[in-house]
Amino acid sequence: MRAQASVLHLDLDAFFAAVEQRDKPSLRGKPVIVGGVGNRGVVSTASYEARVYGVRSAMSTREARARCPHAAYLSGRFEAYRATSAAVMRLLRSRSPLVEPLSLDEAFVDLARADLPDLEVATVTRFAEDLRREVVEVTGGLTASVGIASSKFVAKVASDLDKPDGLVVVAPGTELDLLRPMHVSVIPGVGPATVDRLRRAGVHTIADLQQLSEDELVRMLGRAHGHGLHQLAYARDDRQVEADREAKSVSVEGTYEHDLTDRRLMEQLLTRQAGDVARRLRKNGLSGRTVTIKVRLYDFTTLNRSTTLPSPTDDEALIARMARRLLEDLDTSGGVRLLGVGVSGLADWVQDELFGTGDEDDAGPDEPGQPGTDAPAAPYAAAPVPPDPTGGYRPGMDVVHEEHGRGWVWGAGKGVVTVRFETAETPPGPVRTFAIDDAALTRWQAPAPESE
Known part of the structure; x- marks a missing residue:
């Protein structure tokens, strides 16, 4: 581990859902679920208002609808997510040359390479507080949770401790005090199978894990996994922040x-x-x-x-x-x-079915407050694909109408599309329904950013 708390982990809170709430005023403060909107779909992100009802990432949309039927169910808008993520990553790189994005909504930052007078706890805390305020500014209102520690592992653990919109700085020398009472599942690579194996050995917390020798863990879990688990149980993590690591x-x-x-x-x-x-x-x-x-x-x-x-x-x-x-x-x-x-x-793009829903029900628009239907999607089927009753409109999609201006798709099916006309800069707007072949209604595309 480093001698100072100089590794920062930033995690944008409920990222996909937060972008949707930012851009859709009528959904602010309400349950929003982003992912596959059909019953065969999977939840990608749930807003904190939806999490109150037990909805979580990777849950089936069918179960999510049962738990929170009044939520807004939206397909993804990766153009908006990528643009917002890019703004955050530019901000981070302006503060340190060593930024390691992990996904669109999280990254490590090496504060040892930032322009700071020192790496004392008070200094990095002020830096993080300023950074979080700047994230709100560059994203148009999104919040981020931040953890700072002497290693990647502990920084990532810390960023989860005070969500949403939290900041936790783990002072050097206090890492083990933080980790000991935590469940072993906070350690990367400890999934359900490893948790079950450790439970049978009487290990539930990291403090329990520290009672086992490395040899015992190697016999139980194999050499690589056992060694890695033993190291992280004692907060030993010397991985460096790798700038712009690209997944192949x-x-x-x-x-x-x-x-x-x-x-x-x-x-x-x-x-x-x-x-x-x-x-x-x-x-x-x-x-x-x-x-x-x-x-x-x-x-x-x-x-x-x-x-x-x-x-x-x-x-x-x-x-x-x-x-x-x-x-x-x-x-x-x-x-x-x-x-x-x-x-x-x-x-960095997917097909029209952004979250791989594949629900073949021919459904019309949902009741107000429950936008969303799936088009019959069989891109790899040998049989001819029937006409799409949604006209290719997906819940949450940005559209523009010649008379009413910009809005987003509330729901579509049975030859019609329902649109709420509002943007991030307007108050909640009215709802109108059109035929899917209405020439005055088209998909709206954000203008391409100017080259730097």
Whole structure:
């Protein structure tokens, strides 16, 4: 660890939902859920007003609607998210040359490279308070939670402690006092399977984890995982802030204590991993064309198989289907030690179905306060695709009408589209319904930013 608290982690609060509330005055202070709006969709981000009802990221939209039926359900607007994220990243880079974006809504900043008189706790605290105020200014009202500590691990933990709009600075030497009472799941890489294995060993908190030797953890979890867990349990993390690290792929893999021989279990594991990959793609505003599986056999032979799609996707069902199909061609009868799924050939855009919903219900606009329907979407189906009853309009999409001006799609289906006419700079506006082929209504695109 560093001798000073000089690693800053910034996390924009409920980012996608906050951008929607900023740009849609009628939704401010109300539950907003961004993601796949059909019953087969997945929640990407829920506003804090929706979280009160138990809605969370990665939950199915069906369950979210059951918990919070009065929320606004919106598809994503990645142009708006990317523009807002870019403004924040420019601000961070103006303060330090070492900024490591993790996704559209979070980044590490190396304060040792910032123009600060010293790295005392009081100094970095003032810096962070000023930075948070500047984030509000450059984003038009969005807030950020910030953690500062002597390592990446502790800084990220700290940024979660006082959400939303919080600031926690962990003074050097107090890291273990902070970590000991926390649940082991705050450690990166400790997912449900590791939590369950540790629970069976009587380990629930980081203080419990510190009672185990490194050798015991290695025997329990394997060399790499056991060693890494032991280091982080004592807040030992010397990873550096890497400027503008660019992801070339997104992948998830798991190593299993006992060799796998059940093909159905392998397919289930690949499906679960595909879901994790898809969620990470969506969180970063990415999609990819090449799906790869990694299989390590009982004799440590490692096999990789890939397939390339005609266009980028972040659809977990499609990624899972391709992964299972790739597994079909491999002989796994001797046993499998490791399985993994990855997506590469990344692009910072996705298809019209931004969150891979794929719900084929022909539904009309929802009741007021519940915008949203899905178009029948089958981009990889062999059968002809029927006409889209939504006209390609998606809940939350920016539109403009020749007479009424700018607004956003409230809902669409059965040949009509309902629009609320308002923008971030106006008060809540009126709602109007049009035929989907109304020539006066078109999609609105933000003007391209001027080159610097």
